[in-house]
Amino acid sequence: MTYEYDRPVDYSMPRQCGLYPPPPYKYPHMRAIISMFQCPAELKKKYLPEDFEPMDLFDVAFITEYPDSTIGPYYENLILLYCSYKGDPGAYVFNIYVDSDIALAAGREIWGYPKKFCDMKLSELKDNKIQGSLTRMGITFLEIEAELGDRPPGIDIQRLIEILPIYNVKIIPDVADPTKPALRQVTKTILGIDAVHKQLGGTTTKFETKYSRFDICDEFIKESKKDLGSIYVEADMVLPPGIVLD
């Protein structure tokens, strides 16, 4: 399905031949290492918008390869912070990194995701081990390694992903007024999983960060509990349109 999408006029820019199509976006045979960490609540509060309350459970770093998708192949990293919005638990999108201009623009402009461009690596799963890393502006600021066991995790990952709202605050600056955004929306999106092909649970053997003045990662992950384990998943995923909450 790579790049075989309609480019409706006046949906995305350039308006005559838009960079990306409308959602839903499909991600067949995506594979991801999902590493859990636990950021202290008081630190998490500092990084969450004021409408969100930190919750204790686990925060999550994904490094994902989409070998194909509605908008072509790319790699992605998500850092999600577990929290609640008006009492409803979910995962706040703290940072996303991608290595595709289409994914960057679509993510920022449709869902308002805080996406940046980044060099990313995700090794093949070999001897039940996998490594991933993120490098931006010459600084490798996140490295993850996991050793997977032979059994799936003890929670239903498909169900978990399907019920966990992904919260975001979409901010679009105003062209005329630099003092306030033209648009600020609290949104939620629920990912869909059509099929899980493989899932393994295991231990995180490396979860290292390095300070970079260009990115926020080291500041809170270095203070977090990082040995909560990792999951490896191969699945068919769908990213639907989101919902505006406020």
Added chain:
Amino acid sequence: MVKFDELKELGEKWAAEFCEALNNSPEYKSAAAGWGVDFDGGMLFVMEKSGEIEDNILAFLDLKDGDCLGITILPPGEDPPKEPIMTLRASMLIWKRLASKELDPIQSLMQGLLNLEGDMSLALRYAKAAMELANAVEQAPSSDELFNKYDLGE
């Protein structure tokens, strides 16, 4: 090998102490406020046989709004008095390691050593309460005897 009948008395003593530990835990009370109010809050702990223990031990926890109303130890083959909304399942050896804090509940879930079945949306909403449940296990004085009296294998 050790059968359920030999463990029954110790299991019931542990259940009463665990229930009391929950009722004495302000952390659990606060985290579990609302649990079981609009739904049946029964939980099932399945401690699967391991090592010398020949039978699974099932503990049914009747929980409501931060209170433990009672914990029933079920003989093999007996159904819980009510359908549990959530079930936590692990080998007796893993429960021992969880009780002694040698293992973290989240680590155990990620590695598939501990299995959570049931309503995931409740699990997310009451995740802190679940952690406090795990923390209270070690507060029951007979946890040590229950988990260390017999060889649970490796």
